Amino acid sequence: xxxxxxxGQTGQLCxxxxxxxxxxxxxxxxxxxxxxxxxxxxxxxxSKGIMLATPARFGYMSGALKDFLERIYHPCLDATRGLPYAxxxxxxxxxEGAVTSVERIVAGLGWRRVxxxxxxxxxxxxEHLEAAxxxxxxxxxxxxxxxx
Numbered sequence: 751x752x753x754x755x756x757x758g759q760t761g762q763l764c765x766x767x768x769x770x771x772x773x774x775x776x777x778x779x780x781x782x783x784x785x786x787x788x789x790x791x792x793x794x795x796x797s798k799g800i801m802l803a804t805p806a807r808f809g810y811m812s813g814a815l816k817d818f819l820e821r822i823y824h825p826c827l828d829a830t831r832g833l834p835y836a837x838x839x840x841x842x843x844x845x846e847g848a849v850t851s852v853e854r855i856v857a858g859l860g861w862r863r864v865x866x867x868x869x870x871x872x873x874x875x876x877e878h879l880e881a882a883x884x885x886x887x888x889x890x891x892x893x894x895x896x897x898x
Contacts, residue, residue: 753803754786754814760840767886774887786814791825799834799893806841806848831860834898
């Protein structure tokens with residue numbers, strides 16, 4: 751997972767998704783969680799799949815996630831075509847611009863979204879945490895079993 755969270759709300763959803771992912775696959779698959787500023791091309795090249803998580807900022811993804819995507823774009827362009835990915839976006843009022851901005855760049859990389867985008871708007875409710883757990887667990891289980 752590559753994530754960024756300034757206020758902790760996106761981080762809360764990420765922790766829930768990662769916990770469910772680890773429960774789903776146990777020790778059968780390594781799961782790395784990296785901040786967007788810490789992740790790089792080698793991390794993407796190593797992975798069987800990736801979850802991206804970002805807050806919506808001014809109708810766009812966070813600057814940290816954009817920085818990550820800019821740094822990995824050319825080194826990973828040809829080597830990661832078809833990489834399965836999932837996307838989680840948390841915003842206060844609207845997330846559509848952030849979703850679109852991530853999907854536009856990821857489409858250029860040729861990655862393949864394998865699960866619906868989890869868009870959370872407003873305060874985090876129990877159903878959002880359940881959805882984050884389902885997203886994380888489903889991605890991990892699908893990668894581990896070879897479905898994705």
